[in-house]
Amino acid sequence: MKNMLTIISNALCRITGRNVGAQTVSELLIDLSEYVNVTSPVSAPALAQAQAQRQPPKPPPVSTRAPAAQLVSAQTDQLDTPGTRVVVSRSFADFTSQATFDIKKCDVHRLEEGPPLKAELTRDQGLQYYRVMQTVRRMELKADQLYKQKIIRGFCHLYDGQEACAVGIEAAINPSDHLITAYRAHGYTYTRGIAIKEILAELTGRRGGVAKGKGGSMHMYAPHFYGGNGIVGAQIPLGAGIALACQYQGNNQVCVALYGDGAANQGQLFESFNMAALWKLPCIFTCENNQYGMGTSVERASASTDYYKRGDFIPGIRVDGMDVLCVREAFKFAAEHCRSGKGPIVIELKTYRYHGHSMSDPGVSYRTREEIQEVRSKSDPITMLKERMLSNNMASVEEFKEIDIAIRKEVEEAAQYATSDPEPPLEELCNHIFSNDSPLDVRGTNPWARLKSVS
Amino acid sequence: MAASVRCFLRSGKNALSALGRRGFHKSAPAAVQMMVRDALNQAMDEELERDERVFLLGEEVAQYDGAYKVSRGLWKKYGDKRIIDTPITEMGFAGIAVGAAMAGLRPICEFMTFNFSMQAIDQIINSAAKTYYMSAGFQSVPIVFRGPNGASAGVAAQHSQCFAAWYAHCPGLKVVSPWNAEDAKGLLKSAIRDDNPVVFLENELMYGVPFEMSEESQSKDFTIPIGKAKVERQGTHVSLVSHSRYVSHCLDAAVVLAKEGIECEVINLRTIRPLDVECIETSVMKTNHLVTVEGGWPQFGVGAEICARIMEGPAFNYLDAPATRVTGVDIPMPYAKILEDNSLPQIKDIIFSVKKTLNV
Numbered sequence: 056m057k058n059m060l061t062i063i064s065n066a067l068c069r070i071t072g073r074n075v076g077a078q079t080v081s082e083l084l085i086d087l088s089e090y091v092n093v094t095s096p097v098s099a100p101a102l103a104q105a106q107a108q109r110q111p112p113k114p115p116p117v118s119t120r121a122p123a124a125q126l127v128s129a130q131t132d133q134l135d136t137p138g139t140r141v142v143v144s145r146s147f148a149d150f151t152s153q154a155t156f157d158i159k160k161c162d163v164h165r166l167e168e169g170p171p172l173k174a175e176l177t178r179d180q181g182l183q184y185y186r187v188m189q190t191v192r193r194m195e196l197k198a199d200q201l202y203k204q205k206i207i208r209g210f211c212h213l214y215d216g217q218e219a220c221a222v223g224i225e226a227a228i229n230p231s232d233h234l235i236t237a238y239r240a241h242g243y244t245y246t247r248g249i250a251i252k253e254i255l256a257e258l259t260g261r262r263g264g265v266a267k268g269k270g271g272s273m274h275m276y277a278p279h280f281y282g283g284n285g286i287v288g289a290q291i292p293l294g295a296g297i298a299l300a301c302q303y304q305g306n307n308q309v310c311v312a313l314y315g316d317g318a319a320n321q322g323q324l325f326e327s328f329n330m331a332a333l334w335k336l337p338c339i340f341t342c343e344n345n346q347y348g349m350g351t352s353v354e355r356a357s358a359s360t361d362y363y364k365r366g367d368f369i370p371g372i373r374v375d376g377m378d379v380l381c382v383r384e385a386f387k388f389a390a391e392h393c394r395s396g397k398g399p400i401v402i403e404l405k406t407y408r409y410h411g412h413s414m415s416d417p418g419v420s421y422r423t424r425e426e427i428q429e430v431r432s433k434s435d436p437i438t439m440l441k442e443r444m445l446s447n448n449m450a451s452v453e454e455f456k457e458i459d460i461a462i463r464k465e466v467e468e469a470a471q472y473a474t475s476d477p478e479p480p481l482e483e484l485c486n487h488i489f490s491n492d493s494p495l496d497v498r499g500t501n502p503w504a505r506l507k508s509v510s
Numbered sequence: 511m512a513a514s515v516r517c518f519l520r521s522g523k524n525a526l527s528a529l530g531r532r533g534f535h536k537s538a539p540a541a542v543q544m545m546v547r548d549a550l551n552q553a554m555d556e557e558l559e560r561d562e563r564v565f566l567l568g569e570e571v572a573q574y575d576g577a578y579k580v581s582r583g584l585w586k587k588y589g590d591k592r593i594i595d596t597p598i599t600e601m602g603f604a605g606i607a608v609g610a611a612m613a614g615l616r617p618i619c620e621f622m623t624f625n626f627s628m629q630a631i632d633q634i635i636n637s638a639a640k641t642y643y644m645s646a647g648f649q650s651v652p653i654v655f656r657g658p659n660g661a662s663a664g665v666a667a668q669h670s671q672c673f674a675a676w677y678a679h680c681p682g683l684k685v686v687s688p689w690n691a692e693d694a695k696g697l698l699k700s701a702i703r704d705d706n707p708v709v710f711l712e713n714e715l716m717y718g719v720p721f722e723m724s725e726e727s728q729s730k731d732f733t734i735p736i737g738k739a740k741v742e743r744q745g746t747h748v749s750l751v752s753h754s755r756y757v758s759h760c761l762d763a764a765v766v767l768a769k770e771g772i773e774c775e776v777i778n779l780r781t782i783r784p785l786d787v788e789c790i791e792t793s794v795m796k797t798n799h800l801v802t803v804e805g806g807w808p809q810f811g812v813g814a815e816i817c818a819r820i821m822e823g824p825a826f827n828y829l830d831a832p833a834t835r836v837t838g839v840d841i842p843m844p845y846a847k848i849l850e851d852n853s854l855p856q857i858k859d860i861i862f863s864v865k866k867t868l869n870v
């Protein structure tokens with residue numbers, strides 16, 4: 056059995072491209088669960104009194120690469136009590152399994168028609184989007200807490216408020232598509248498949264971090280996820296280049312290249328727009344317009360705040376970035392546009408961040424607390440989805456509560472890991488300078504310090 | 511320059527055919543002569559053919575056959591997909607090249623001259639060089655940035671800067687500076703096959719210079735390892751360490767000095783980073799004297815680094831005199847010929863410095 060597990064684990068390492076070998080059975084299962092499309096084989100709706108534990112039903116993941124963390128707890132539950140499932144006070148059959156919602160019409164630029172005005176949502180999808188958004192929210196708030204305790208240091212740019220963007224995009228594209236973003240990247244690192252604990256451990260600078268503690272907040276990577284980039288705007292030509300590779304290789308994949316309203320004025324964006332349009336690269340240029348570039352509002356930074364039109368000769372769509380369904384439909388539309396060979400497209404997501412630019416910015420010197428409060432109460436993406444589902448009888452209040460509790464626990468455990476995992480060993484200081492190279496000597500701080508570097 | 515050409519053409523040999531050795535012939539086999547630009551062209555052609563992930567992008571590389579004709583014929587042979595003309599947007603296309611490398615291709619990004627690479631330097635350093643480290647070995651960037659570096663002839667200040675020192679400063683980059691045609695071919699092939707970002711510094715004045723190509727170098731699998739210097743001329747009295755065009759100057763100076771009984775060992779660095787310190791140390795421990803020669807500015811340059819490294823290593827105890835640097839003059843490059851000629855190391859400067867170092 057152990058042999059077989061080793062074989063499978065090695066195969067998975069190759070698939071994932073991660074250099075991590077499963078050391079224990081539970082770690083292997085974590086890897087496995089990332090790749091196995093676990094659908095919940097809901098047995099016959101169980102009656103409350105027959106169950107020993109209360110748990111919400113486990114819906115299938117958004118994509119086959121659902122974040123491992125949320126599947127872990129379910130997986131161990133399955134091991135504990137195989138066969139027992141679903142346990143809420145109302146049976147599964149009571150809920151509406153699918154509903155159609157009206158979504159806001161998008162402003163379009165150089166397009167005959169935009170994304171559809173209606174979005175279908177299944178109960179399973181809804182719960183999944185809720186789960187992922189709530190996980191990102193809680194993870195970011197945990198990072199806030201750890202930063203204030205000085206356990207996280209340096210830069211920390213938090214994503215809470217913008218969850219619908221990351222989740223909506225991931226719901227619309229395939230795991231085999233590509234994504235690159237700027238420094239507000241923790242949410243995308245999660246949706247692109249990295250476990251919470253690896254993200255938090257990277258923030259706390261430990262060896263279990265996704266970049267082994269060498270990257271930090273702004274430099275986390277995953278298969279088909281190119282970070283995490285610290286230089287404002289630099290990720291956009293990179294994204295266009297990734298799209299070029301997709302076109303070159305003829306693999307029908309697209310690249311989503313994200314930037315903010317601050318980066319939208321960078322020259323290299325326009326250089327990228329030009330080449331992407333010229334060569335019809337399958338690139339979805341996406342402006343996450345959260346109204347403020349650090350402390351500067353969009354009106355004070357941009358001569359034109361119609362970011363979806365800034366691609367000029369490139370078609371554009373302006374989307375309500377607080378509505379996960381709106382985002383999803385827009386990206387389905389955009390991905391189809393790119394895949395059909397029409398070239399690039401620009402999407403502007405109107406969204407909002409609750410935190411300041413980074414942890415060193417209180418976020419209230421250039422905007423009012425009332426404004427923040429208003430967005431929270433009227434447009435919070437997680438609340439909006441929850442209310443939609445509740446009012447359409449797609450889920451129960453208890454279910455959401457259970458999910459919240461489970462996520463809180465998960466994030467807490469991840470934080471535990473992130474604070475207790477040891478720091479990277481000093482022997483590895485100089486490693487990873489070059490790929491696939493013979494070991495080399497690296498000069499240390501003084502001439503007698505000859506350090507070793509391996510690939 | 512004519513002098514260096516004479517130095518390297520072996521008189522009386524048939525320069526056109528490449529024949530194998532024949533046991534019954536007493537003379538050495540005929541060698542092929544090739545200009546540096548053709549060697550570069552051949553290197554790219556062979557690598558494009560060998561690996562379909564390799565492609566070339568840059569200004570005028572395709573339909574114009576290359577601003578300096580280095581990519582002549584490649585577009586005709588490989589087409590639009592593999593040889594891409596870009597608009598004049600260095601930051602944009604360098605970034606696109608880096609992104610393509612991250613996503614599995616193996617781009618060659620040409621800068622018309624390295625002066626223009628300054629527009630794109632953030633992509634070279636922050637997006638290419640540092641990424642493998644930041645990602646703890648997850649994301650590699652197999653890319654070559656190539657183009658002419660350093661002074662040309664009469665192109666003035668904004669088009670004459672040498673970037674060897676700037677790029678060689680940065681961990682995560684390999685910086686290569688070939689001198690002759692064989693260097694150009696072997697090192698470019700190695701650079702393209704390398705899984706890391708390589709800055710490949712050519713020299714416009716060397717493009718049209720023909721050199722003999724050894725038989726070995728005519729193979730499609732001929733590569734020269736990055737990180738190893740070559741002793742071009744054995745000597746006993748002084749080590750002349752140089753890279754790119756100034757290797758020719760050193761060899762010419764060596765000929766003149768030999769008439770006065772001074773035997774110079776001439777080292778062609780070939781790679782700036784990682785520097786082959788051991789080769790230099792071995793030489794200095796033999797000759798006890800060191801003179802570095804480069805076209806770049808003196809402050810914080812290649813020669814400065816070599817001197818510091820020699821001081822920190824075993825060779826210091828073998829020096830009979832302080833090491834000397836021969837460099838470009840510490841000014842922006844002027845235009846007028848007389849001024850330009852006197853802004854760069856000349857053979858007489860090398861001879862003068864050697865004699866000063868040897869105290870003769």
